[in-house]
Every structure is written in C-alpha cells, then in structure tokens.
Amino acid sequence: MAFAASSSSAATARYSAQSDLAFRIPSNPPKFAPYISGHTPPISCKMAATAVDKELNAEALQRPDAFGRFGRFGGKYVPETLMAALTELEAAFNSLATDHEFQSGVGLVFVSRKELDGILKDYVGRDSPLYFAERLTEHYKRHDGTGPHVYLKREDLNHTGAHKINNAVAQALLAKRLGKKRIIAETGAGQHGVATATVCARFGLECIIYMGAQDMERQALNVFRMRLLGAEVRAVHSGTATLKDATSEAIRDWVTNVETTHYILGSVAGPHPYPMMVREFHKVIGQETRKQALEKWGGKPDVIVACIGGGSNAMGIFHEFVEDEDVRLIGVEAAGFGLDSGKHAATLTKGEIGVLHGAMSYLLQDEDGQIIEPHSISAGLDYPGVGPEHSFLKDLGRAEYHSITDEEALEAFKRLSRLEGIIPALETSHALAYLEKLCPTLPDGTKVVLNCSGRGDKDVNTAINYLKL
Amino acid sequence: MNLQALSLHHAISFPSLNPNNSTRLGFRLPSHRGFKIASVMSPQHTWTQTWKTDVLHLIDETEESLFKTGKFGRFGGVFVPETLVTCLNMLLSEFSFCLNDPHFQGELATALRDYVGRETPLYFAQRLTDHYNNGRGEGPEIYLKREDLNHGGAHKINNAIAQAMLAKRMGRRSIVAATGAGQHGVATAAACAKLDMECTIIMGDVDVARQSHNVRLMKLLGAQVKSIKGSFKDATSEAIREWVGDLERKYYLAGTAVGPHPCPAMVREFQSVIGKETRKQAMEKWGGKPDVLVACVGSGSNALGLFHEFVRDEDVRLIGVEAAGTGIDGGTHSATLAKGEIGVYHGAMTYLLQDDEGQIVGPHSVGVGLEYPGVSPELSFLRDIGRAEIHTVTDEEALDAYALLCRLEGICPALEASHALAHLGKLCSTLPSGTKVVVNCSGRGDKDIETVFKHQQQKSSGELISF
Numbered sequence: 064m065a066f067a068a069s070s071s072s073a074a075t076a077r078y079s080a081q082s083d084l085a086f087r088i089p090s091n092p093p094k095f096a097p098y099i100s101g102h103t104p105p106i107s108c109k110m111a112a113t114a115v116d117k118e119l120n121a122e123a124l125q126r127p128d129a130f131g132r133f134g135r136f137g138g139k140y141v142p143e144t145l146m147a148a149l150t151e152l153e154a155a156f157n158s159l160a161t162d163h164e165f166q167s168g169v170g171l172v173f174v175s176r177k178e179l180d181g182i183l184k185d186y187v188g189r190d191s192p193l194y195f196a197e198r199l200t201e202h203y204k205r206h207d208g209t210g211p212h213v214y215l216k217r218e219d220l221n222h223t224g225a226h227k228i229n230n231a232v233a234q235a236l237l238a239k240r241l242g243k244k245r246i247i248a249e250t251g252a253g254q255h256g257v258a259t260a261t262v263c264a265r266f267g268l269e270c271i272i273y274m275g276a277q278d279m280e281r282q283a284l285n286v287f288r289m290r291l292l293g294a295e296v297r298a299v300h301s302g303t304a305t306l307k308d309a310t311s312e313a314i315r316d317w318v319t320n321v322e323t324t325h326y327i328l329g330s331v332a333g334p335h336p337y338p339m340m341v342r343e344f345h346k347v348i349g350q351e352t353r354k355q356a357l358e359k360w361g362g363k364p365d366v367i368v369a370c371i372g373g374g375s376n377a378m379g380i381f382h383e384f385v386e387d388e389d390v391r392l393i394g395v396e397a398a399g400f401g402l403d404s405g406k407h408a409a410t411l412t413k414g415e416i417g418v419l420h421g422a423m424s425y426l427l428q429d430e431d432g433q434i435i436e437p438h439s440i441s442a443g444l445d446y447p448g449v450g451p452e453h454s455f456l457k458d459l460g461r462a463e464y465h466s467i468t469d470e471e472a473l474e475a476f477k478r479l480s481r482l483e484g485i486i487p488a489l490e491t492s493h494a495l496a497y498l499e500k501l502c503p504t505l506p507d508g509t510k511v512v513l514n515c516s517g518r519g520d521k522d523v524n525t526a527i528n529y530l531k532l
Numbered sequence: 533m534n535l536q537a538l539s540l541h542h543a544i545s546f547p548s549l550n551p552n553n554s555t556r557l558g559f560r561l562p563s564h565r566g567f568k569i570a571s572v573m574s575p576q577h578t579w580t581q582t583w584k585t586d587v588l589h590l591i592d593e594t595e596e597s598l599f600k601t602g603k604f605g606r607f608g609g610v611f612v613p614e615t616l617v618t619c620l621n622m623l624l625s626e627f628s629f630c631l632n633d634p635h636f637q638g639e640l641a642t643a644l645r646d647y648v649g650r651e652t653p654l655y656f657a658q659r660l661t662d663h664y665n666n667g668r669g670e671g672p673e674i675y676l677k678r679e680d681l682n683h684g685g686a687h688k689i690n691n692a693i694a695q696a697m698l699a700k701r702m703g704r705r706s707i708v709a710a711t712g713a714g715q716h717g718v719a720t721a722a723a724c725a726k727l728d729m730e731c732t733i734i735m736g737d738v739d740v741a742r743q744s745h746n747v748r749l750m751k752l753l754g755a756q757v758k759s760i761k762g763s764f765k766d767a768t769s770e771a772i773r774e775w776v777g778d779l780e781r782k783y784y785l786a787g788t789a790v791g792p793h794p795c796p797a798m799v800r801e802f803q804s805v806i807g808k809e810t811r812k813q814a815m816e817k818w819g820g821k822p823d824v825l826v827a828c829v830g831s832g833s834n835a836l837g838l839f840h841e842f843v844r845d846e847d848v849r850l851i852g853v854e855a856a857g858t859g860i861d862g863g864t865h866s867a868t869l870a871k872g873e874i875g876v877y878h879g880a881m882t883y884l885l886q887d888d889e890g891q892i893v894g895p896h897s898v899g900v901g902l903e904y905p906g907v908s909p910e911l912s913f914l915r916d917i918g919r920a921e922i923h924t925v926t927d928e929e930a931l932d933a934y935a936l937l938c939r940l941e942g943i944c945p946a947l948e949a950s951h952a953l954a955h956l957g958k959l960c961s962t963l964p965s966g967t968k969v970v971v972n973c974s975g976r977g978d979k980d981i982e983t984v985f986k987h988q989q990q991k992s993s994g995e996l997i998s999f
Contacts, residue, residue, distance in 0.1 A: 185653040188681040192646040198728060220649040222681060222943070224978075264942035267659065287985050291938045481754045484722030485683070520685075520978060523748050530752070 126385070126452060131335020133455035139334040141421045145314075148321040153336040155241055156343075182232050183347065186265065189229075191217045191348075193355035193512070198482040203498065209507035213498065214364070215485070215515040216352055216380060225488065225517030226345060226376045227258040231327060233344040235262040238325035245269045245324040249313040251278055251306035252442030253285030254517070255329035260294035270294035273313045275305040278442075285521075303436055307447060310420055330373025331450030334421030338450050345379025352512055353383055360510060366391040368501070369514040370494040371411070371464065372443045374450035376516035385461060394453060395497045397439030398466035408437035409466040410449040411457050424451040440469035440525065441489035443517070471496040473529050476519060488517030489525065584846050587917050591843055594913065599628065602793020605916060607909035610792045612879045619779050624794040626702050631801070636701065640694055644805065647726065648689050652678045652806075654813035654970065659940040664956060670965035674956065675822070676943070676973040677810055677838065684719045686946065686975030687803060687834045688787060692719035694802040696727050699783035706730040706778075709785040710771035712739055712764030713900035713948075714746025715975060716787030721755035731755040734771045736763035743900065745979060765892060765905055768878055788831035789908035792879030796909055803837025810970055811841050818968060824849040826959070827972040828951040829869065829922070830901050832908030834974035843919065852911065853955045855897030856924035866895035868907040869915050869922045882909040898927035898983065899947035901975070929954040931987055934977060946975030947983065 127133050131153075139149055183189040194215045204210040218226040238246060246268050250256030256272040263270035272289055276298040279286050289296050302308035317326045331338045331345075356364050367384060369377035371394040384390040399407035407413065414425035417432060427435040427447040437447045456462040467475075472489055475496035480486045487495060494513050505511065519526070594604050602608050610620060630636040644650040655676045665671040679687040699707060707724050710733070711717030717733040724731035733755050740747055740759045750757050760770050772791075775784035786795040789803075814822050825842060827835035829852040842848040857865035865871070872883035875890060885893040885905040895903045914920040925933075930947055933954035938944050945953060952971050963969070977984075 185655040185678075188649065188653055188678065192649055194646040198726065217646075217649065217683075220681060220683060222678075261942035264939055265659070284981050284985065288944070288981055291935060291944070291981075291984070292942055293939045477752065480752045481725055484725030484753055486749065486752060520745075520749070523745065523752060526752070527748055 126455070127335060127339050131339065133338075133452045134458060136416075136423050136451035136454040136458075137335055137338060138418075138423050138451075139421060140418045140423065141314075141334045142318055144318045144321060145334070145421075148317070149334055149336065151241070152237075152325075152340075155237065156336060156340055179233055179236055182236070183229070187222045187228050187232060188220060189347065190351045190355070191220050193217070193352060193359060194515075195359070196479075196483050199479065199498075202478075202482060203502035205503070211366075211502050211505040211507075211509035211511045213502075214356075214359075214510065214512045215483075216348060216512055218348060218376065218514060218516045219485065219487065219491070219518035223254075223258050223261055224520070225254055225258070226348065226379060226514075227255050227329060227517075228261065229347060229379070230329070230341050230344040230375060231255075231258040231262045232265075234325070234327045234340070235259075235266045235268060238268065238327075239266055241325065243323060243325040245271070245320065246327055247271045247273065247313050247316050247320075247324055248327045248329065249273045249306065249309040250329070251275070251309070251445060252521075253278070253282045253289065254443055254521070256289050256294070256296070257285060257292070259327050259329075260289040260292035263294060264292045271316070272296045273299050273309040273316070275303070275309045276300045277304040278306065278309070305436070306442075306445060307420075307434055314420065330375040330446070331378045331452060332373045332420055332422060332424070332446070332448050338422065338452055341375050342378040342382055342450075342452065345375055346382045348376070348379040348514065349381065349383025352380060356510070356512070362510065363387060363390055364512040365389070365509045366393060366501070366505065366511045367514070368393045368395065368494045368497060368511065370394075370444060370490045370492075370516060371396045371449060371453060372408070372441075372446050372490060373448070374453045376514050378450060378452055380512070380514045381456070381462065385456070392456070392462035393497065393501070394462055394464045395494045396449075396464060396466040397437075397441060397444040397472070397493055398468045399438040399440070401468055402466060405435075406438040407466070408439045408444050408446060410437075410447065411453060411464040412466050414447075414449070416454070419448040422448075422451045424454045425449055425457075440472060441493065441522070443488070443490040444493065465497055465500075467493040467496040470529075471499070473526055475499070476522070476526055477530055480519075485515070486519040486523070487515055488519045489522040491516045492519070587919055588844060588846065590917050591919065598797055599624065599794075602797070604796075604910045604913035607874075607881050607912040607916075608793055608796060609876075609881050609909075610879065611876045611881065612792045613776070615776055615779070616792070616879075620792055620794065622702075623798075626698060627794055627798050627801075630698055630701070636697070640697060643693050643697065644690065648683045648693060649681060650690075650805065651809045651813075652681050654678070654810060654817065656817070657941050660937065660956075663936070663940055664960035666961070672824070672960050672963040672965070672967035672969045674960075675814075675817075675968065675970045676941075677806060677970055679806060679834065679972060679974045680943065680945065680949070680976035684715070684722055685978065686715045686719065687806060687837060687972075688716045688719035688975075689722065690805055690837070691787065691799050691802040691833065692716065692723045692785065693726075695783075695785050695798065696720070696723035696729060699785065700727050700729060702783065704729075704781060704783035706732065706782045707785050708732045708734065708771050708774050708782050709787060710734045710764065710767035711746075711787060712736070712767070712903055714739070714743040714750070714979075715901055717755070717757070718746055718749045718753070720785050720787070721750040721753035724755065725753045732758060732774070734758045734760060734767045734774070736767045737761055738763045739767070739900070763894065764903060765878075772878070788833040788904070789836050789910060790831045790878055790880060790882065790904070790906050796880065799833050800836045800840055800908075800910060803833050804840045806834070806837035806972065807839060807841025810838060814968070814970070820968070821845060821848055822970040823847070823967045824851060824959070824963070824969045825972070826851045826853065826952045826955060826969060828852075828899070828902060828948050828974060829854045829907065829911065830866070830897075830899070830948060831904045831906065832911040834972050836908060836910055838970070838972045839914070839920065843914070850914065850920040851955065851959070852915070852920055852922045853951045854922060854924045855895075855899055855902040855930070855951055856926045857896040857898070858927060860924050860926075864894070864896035865924070866897045866903050866905070867924045868895075868905065869911065870924050872905075872907070874912075877906045880906075880909045882912045883907050883915075897951075898930055898987075899951055899980075901946070901948040902951065923955055923958070925951045925954040929957070931984060933957075934980065934984055938977075943973070944977035944981070945973050946977045947980045949974045950977070
C-alpha cells in the first residue's frame with residue numbers, strides 16, 4: 064500500500080490489507096504529505112488549520128480540484144495498481160469533452176452525448192416528470208390555508224425504478240469506449256446490482272456483482288434477477304458479509320484485473336474521479352428540475368430535499384443549484400433506531416473524518432478507526448460512509464443535513480402511498496418524513512422539490528410487518 | 533329469468549343473428565353448438581383491393597354508429613338489466629362530453645404526463661433485432677413501446693386514472709373494480725388515492741392467494757380488498773352486482789375493453805394514447821409508420837390501445853397474441869379468439885370460452901392477466917372482418933421470451949407481454965429485411981419474478997439453485 068502519513072503524535076492511523084481503510088483524524092487536522100508512488104512525485108499539501116471560512120463563495124472553490132479534492136475531502140487513497148486505471152478513467156472522461164462531435168455547452172460533457180441522450184430517453188425513460196403532489200401539499204397546509212407547495216421529482220419512474228440507472232448506463236457506455244469488456248460492481252440490497260446487470264445486458268458486457276453473503280440470503284429474488292439478466296453474483300463472506308465488505312472485495316478484484324475491467328461504483332463515494340463522475344452522470348436530475356420549475360412556475364425551487372446514503376441522488380439534484388445561494392439544499396440521512404442508539408447510518412451527523420474506500424470523508428468509525436456497522440431499515444442508506452462532496456458541502460454550510468428514524472420513514476412510506484398513490488422507496492421515505500418537520504417552518508407558497516429517488520415495490524414486504532395491513 | 537340479467541353471470545350462445553348480414557361478412561354464422569372458429573388468420577393472406585375497401589367501409593360504419601348502438605358489427609351491445617341501462621346512458625353522455633371538454637382533457641394530459649410518466653418511449657431493441665437476424669444481418673427492426681415504464685408498471689393506469697377522473701366529475705364518491713392478476717386493482721387503487729376516492733377492489737380467492745404481493749400493494753394504497761369465491765370472472769360479476777346495488781354513489785371502473793357499452797369504447801379510447809404516441813414517434817424515428825404491430829391479448833385493452841390508431845391504415849398489420857397455456861389442443865388455455873364461440877358475457881356479445889352447455893370454461897395462462905374467458909367485442913369484430921390476425925403462444929414459450937428479453941435488453945417484461953414477444957420467434961423469419969415491427973411491452977415483469985424462478989427451479993429437475 065503506497066501511502067505514508069507523517070503526522071503529529073495526536074493522529075492515529077492504522078491500515079491493514081485485510082480490513083477496510085479507515086483513519087481517525089483529530090479535529091485539528093495535521094499537516095501531512097500524501098505519498099503517491101508511480102507516476103507522480105510526492106506532493107506536499109498544507110491543510111487549512113481551521114475550518115473553511117463559511118463566507119467563502121462556493122463558486123470560488125473547485126468541486127473537485129485537480130487532485131480530486133472537495134476542500135479537504137475526496138482524493139485518491141488507493142493501492143498503487145489502481146492509480147493508472149483511475150488516471151486513465153479520468154483522462155477518458157475529460158478528453159471526450161474536447162471531442163467536437165459531442166461537445167455541448169460549458170463544463171464537462173459525457174461520452175458520446177447523442178448516444179447517451181438517446182439511451183436516457185428511450186431506454187431509461189427520461190425526462191422524469193416534476194409532479195405537483197396536490198394531496199401532500201394539502202396535508203401540509205396550516206389552519207389558515209397557507210403552506211409550501213410540494214413537488215416530487217419522479218426518479219421512481221425510471222427503468223428499474225430508481226435513479227441508479229442514470230449512472231449505470233453512462234458508465235457502461237464509458238467502459239465500452241475504453242474497450243473494457245468486463246464490468247464489476249458491489250451491491251447491498253441489490254438495487255445497484257440490478258441496475259448494473261441491466262446495463263450490462265443492454266450493452267452485451269460481462270458482469271460480475273459482489274454481494275455480501277448475508278445480503279444474498281435476504282435478497283434471494285434480486286440475486287435471481289441479476290442472474291436472469293446474465294450477471295454472475297459472487298458471495299462475499301468476509302467481515303460482516305454486507306455492503307462494505309462487498310465493496311472492498313470489488314476493489315480487490317479491480318486491482319487484480321484492472322486492464323480488462325471497469326468498476327461501476329454505485330454512488331458518489333470512492334476515489335477520484337468517481338465522486339465527480341457519478342455526480343456528472345446524475346446531474347441530469349437537477350438540470351431537468353431547473354427547466355421544469357421554470358415551465359411550471361416561472362422560477363427556481365426554494366428548497367430541495369433528498370435522502371442520503373452514499374449521496375448520489377442528492378448530488379444529482381443538488382449540483383445544478385449549488386451556486387444558487389437562494390436555493391436551500393437539505394440532505395436526510397438514516398437515524399435507524401435513533402441517533403443515540405448506536406444503530407443508525409447518520410454519517411454526516413454522527414461520523415468523524417477518515418478515509419474509506421479511497422476517499423477522505425465523514426464516516427462511522429470507532430475509537431480504533433474500525434468501521435461501525437450501520438443500520439437502517441432501508442438497505443440503500445445502510446452505508447457507513449458518505450460522498451466526499453457532501454462532507455464538503457456540510458462543512459461549508461452550503462447544505463444542511465438531518466436524519467430520520469426507521470419509524471418516521473415507515474410513516475412517510477404509508478403517507479405518500481395513501482395520499483398520492485405513489486409507493487416510495489424506503490430510502491426516499493426518509494426525505495419524505497423530513498417534510499413533517501420542514502413544512503411547518505416554511506412561508507406560504509415556498510416551492511419544495513423532493514427527489515423521489517425510487518419506487519417502493521421492493522420494500523412492501525419489509526414495511527408490511529410494521530404497518531400491520 | 534330475464535335474459536339480460538342472466539347474461540351478466542353466464543355465457544349465452546345465440547343462434548345466428550342478423551341473417552341478412554351473414555353473406556355480407558362473407559362467412560357462415562355459427563350455430564350455438566359445436567362450432568369451431570377458424571383459429572388463425574393466414575399470414576400469407578393477400579388483401580384484395582375490394583376486400584380492403586370492404587373492411588375499411590365496415591370499420592368506418594361501425595365507428596359512426598358506435599356511440600349510439602354500442603355495436604362493433606354484431607359484437608358488443610348492452611345486454612344488461614333494465615336498472616343499469618339508465619346508468620350506462622348517463623355514463624355514455626358524460627364520457628362523450630369529456631372527450632370534447634378541453635378542461636377535462638387538459639387535466640388528464642397533465643395527469644398522464646406528470647403522474648403516469650407519459651410519453652412512454654418507443655425503444656429500438658438492437659440486441660433483440662440482431663438476435664432475430666438471419667445471420668447475414670437481414671431481418672425486421674424491432675421496437676418496443678415501453679408501457680412498462682408507466683407508473684404502476686403497466687398500461688392499466690392510462691384507463692384507471694382517466695375513468696377515476698371521470699367518476700369524480702360525475703360526483704361519484706366510491707369506486708368498485710374487479711381484478712385478476714392485480715394490475716388493474718393496483719392501478720385503480722393508486723388513482724383513487726391520488727383523487728381522494730374510496731376504493732373497493734374485488735378479487736377471486738384463487739387470485740388473492742397467488743397475487744398476494746399485488747394485494748398488499750392495493751391495501752397499502754388505501755383500497756379495501758374483498759375476496760370472493762372463484763376467479764376473475766366471478767369477481768367481475770360481483771363488482772357489477774355491487775355497482776347495481778348503489779348506482780348513485782358507486783362507479784364501476786372497468787379494467788379492460790369488455791362489458792356493456794360504453795365500457796369497451798371508453799377503455800379503448802383512454803388506452804388509444806399508446807397508438808397515438810406510437811404514430812408520432814415512428815414518424816420522428818424513421819419518417820414512416822410501423823409495418824407490423826404486435827400485442828398480447830387477454831381481454832384486449834393494451835392491444836386495442838396500440839391498434840386503434842392504425843385500424844384504418846391498411847398497410848399496417850395488426851397481430852394479437854393470445855395465451856395457449858399448456859396447449860391449445862387438449863390443454864388449458866385462454867385463447868378466446870382462437871378457440872372460442874360467440875355468446876353474451878358480462879353484458880356484451882363477443883367470443884368466449886364456453887362448453888357445450890354455455891358454461892364458462894376456466895381459462896389458464898402463466899400470464900395471469902391474460903386469463904379471461906371472454907375478449908373485447910371490438911377485437912372480436914376486427915378479427916372477424918380479417919383486420920386483425922390472432923396467434924397463440926404457450927406458457928413455455930412466454931417464459932422463454934421473458935428470459936430472452938432480460939438477457940438481451942436488460943428489460944424484464946410482464947409475462948403477459950412476453951406472449952407478444954414470444955411470437956416474434958415465428959414472425960420475424962417471415963418478414964422482409966427492414967420491416968418495422970412495434971411490440972407493445974405492456975408491463976414490467978418484477979411481479980412475475982417468483983413465477984419465473986419457480987419455473988426455472990422445476991426445469992432443473994427440482995434442484996434448488998444454491999447461492
């Protein structure tokens with residue numbers, strides 16, 4: 064492992080090849096020199112002694128910078144063998160921006176823009192609607208008849224029923240362009256696995272999905288579904304045999320087979336360029352929202368709410384509006400059994416800074432820097448880390464992060480089903496539950512857009528026991 | 533007992549009706565016993581100019597008189613008890629009004645766009661097209677109309693939301709519907725939740741047991757699910773009974789294009805958005821029309837939804853695919869148009885699966901949504917005049933088609949839609965290269981994954997798939 068940290072004695076760092084990478088860094092961050100062997104000479108980097116000035120305009124800060132950092136978060140904390148692949152990936156992603164056939168507007172553009180747009184439209188089913196939730200709005204009306212207007216961005220209507228597919232199709236296309244014929248991915252409950260297997264079937268790519276053995280037992284039908292789609296599902300028995308172990312195993316596979324293999328990471332976590340790339344592939348959500356908001360009420364959203372697991376659906380809708388200071392960004396994490404129970408996945412609320420799966424970010428870790436097993440009733444939020452960009456936005460004060468318990472999420476699940484006839488994913492239900500706390504505080508006519516990141520057919524069995532239907 | 537009332541609950545075979553018409557339609561009308569209807573329209577059948585003119589003429593005539601008479605040729609009609617006639621007339625006039633009311637149409641368009649998620653894409657299935665190529669890269673081009681992407685996962689919602697809006701407008705407070713596979717029940721429950729209407733879904737106990745997931749969905753959406761003895765046909769009868777018992781408050785939401793006029797016309801009209809979009813999308817994509825349309829047929833709503841727009845386009849072939857179940861000869865199936873006889877059922881004259889005593893034969897298909905012993909009177913008409921071709925596909929073939937589309941396109945189709953897809957196996961080799969084929973992918977197959985799983989387990993000699 065090519066990483067050396069010189070630090071003050073207050074810092075404790077421990078890495079073993081067998082466990083997940085996790086570092087506990089004290090609140091006064093030390094100076095340290097990340098040593099990246101291979102292609103680039105050692106770079107010394109002076110970290111800010113104090114937290115970033117909140118008055119700093121987000122615009123002035125690059126998201127990410129040339130090293131893949133969002134402020135002090137992000138980066139590329141990976142084994143040497145992966146550096147080449149990451150560099151190649153980033154180069155491919157960036158260089159295609161200069162390909163005049165595919166250029167569009169300002170900023171980073173995608174592989175084969177026309178092809179990707181066609182797939183998003185005809186295969187995924189985009190644009191997804193911005194739906195005015197009349198009965199939900201009515202529910203939040205106060206006695207005097209005032210209240211916010213609630214809109215749902217319908218990512219639940221996408222092919223495969225969640226936002227995940229946006230990133231999966233784009234990455235599969237990117238992989239094809241790179242000449243990689245083998246795709247690997249990790250999955251927890253199976254949503255990302257199914258999305259990956261789906262696109263591999265569509266593009267005729269070999270597909271291997273790593274899944275914790277425990278998760279495989281709980282999600283037998285999703286496993287079958289992936290196999291039906293032509294993917295190979297490999298059981299991971301190490302650690303707690305859940306998502307984080309599957310992720311580590313997938314990274315190990317990638318290290319071994321990096322020449323032929325592309326790793327489709329499911330969220331805005333992981334080493335650079337993944338957080339940036341996955342965000343880029345999901346930003347269509349926010350872009351459409353801006354356009355639709357303009358069409359519907361001639362303005363912008365006032366508040367945007369999204370659930371946070373790894374953070375991809377939230378970045379997807381936030382990104383477009385990060386530089387619009389008048390748009391409030393609210394992320395909602397899983398408080399599981401409660402923040403004080405120790406059984407939750409509220410990384411940004413309760414976590415500490417460290418390095419997990421190649422990126423520096425907030426994460427749930429114990430005194431020894433070992434990952435705490437998170438808990439949420441919704442598998443998709445059950446991740447002990449969070450995308451580095453969210454950590455950055457939190458520290459900057461640009462976005463607010465709250466949390467919602469399992470019980471509150473289940474109530475919200477039932478509420479949307481009864482009021483709008485839309486069964487939301489349990490993940491999304493966390494964002495919906497937060498409306499109970501948010502809406503009473505909002506002035507009349509405030510435009511709230513909630514990212515309805517997935518549908519909840521998959522969660523009916525889980526919910527049914529609690530809801531006693 | 534009153535004949536009309538009887539017809540709601542039992543099939544009635546009639547001796548030849550309208551003898552004057554029989555020569556015009558060109559074939560002998562059946563007697564009420566032992567007549568086997570010619571099952572398949574020959575694909576090689578050539579359309580003579582006179583025949584085309586005749587057919588178009590018939591179609592036009594039918595469309596003109598449809599609202600008044602409720603008849604599609606000799607099919608359709610209003611075979612109901614007196615008590616229902618007034619109600620149906622009111623429904624008809626309300627429906628006619630809505631068709632021309634810009635306010636209703638505007639609201640419906642918004643609901644279809646923002647709630648249902650329309651337009652649904654017309655997706656070019658490259659890998660499926662390659663699969664059916666002859667090895668020299670020649671073959672038809674296959675497009676899928678993605679009704680699987682609708683809210684609720686099937687085409688059913690198009691009709692459910694429109695009719696629920698119509699019911700609300702009519703001042704009805706409570707919706708009652710019957711469902712077999714559960715898709716229509718779920719769509720209706722969703723629409724009722726959105727529109728704040730009471731919802732009762734009636735389901736046969738046979739179906740409640742095997743569609744438990746959909747039952748849970750309906751309850752979650754706030755509907756009351758009533759279980760009665762029997763299957764879909766019994767549930768339909770019970771739903772109509774409930775409606776008749778409380779005509780002021782209740783609205784019977786028909787899920788498919790069967791039943792007394794105006795139900796078939798209404799359902800077809802609300803589903804016809806599928807075909808209208810297809811025409812526009814085909815023009816955008818290849819500057820022309822589809823050459824062949826393929827859709828599965830249970831009672832016929834998704835098929836009519838796709839076909840209706842093109843019924844007058846004689847250069848567009850219309851192919852309906854029914855369920856041959858475990859075998860069209862000697863097995864249990866649901867191939868009403870292929871194997872049925874004419875009779876009256878649930879208020880309409882149509883083809884239906886009945887035995888010699890006029891008792892309904894219980895249909896079977898692995899695609900539960902295709903299990904209906906009757907069929908839309910309009911489809912019966914289109915088939916009789918030779919406008920639509922009817923084929924059948926077995927359970928096995930449908931299950932194979934399910935797996936094929938998963939593997940080639942990453943789309944899991946509903947087992948019902950898999951019947952249409954399975955027919956491509958026989959169809960494609962007969963088509964010239966470049967023929968544009970549009971298959972109605974009428975629903976997604978998440979609901980069927982367990983069935984497919986069990987089937988695959990059985991196939992591998994009962995060995996459990998180990999993880």
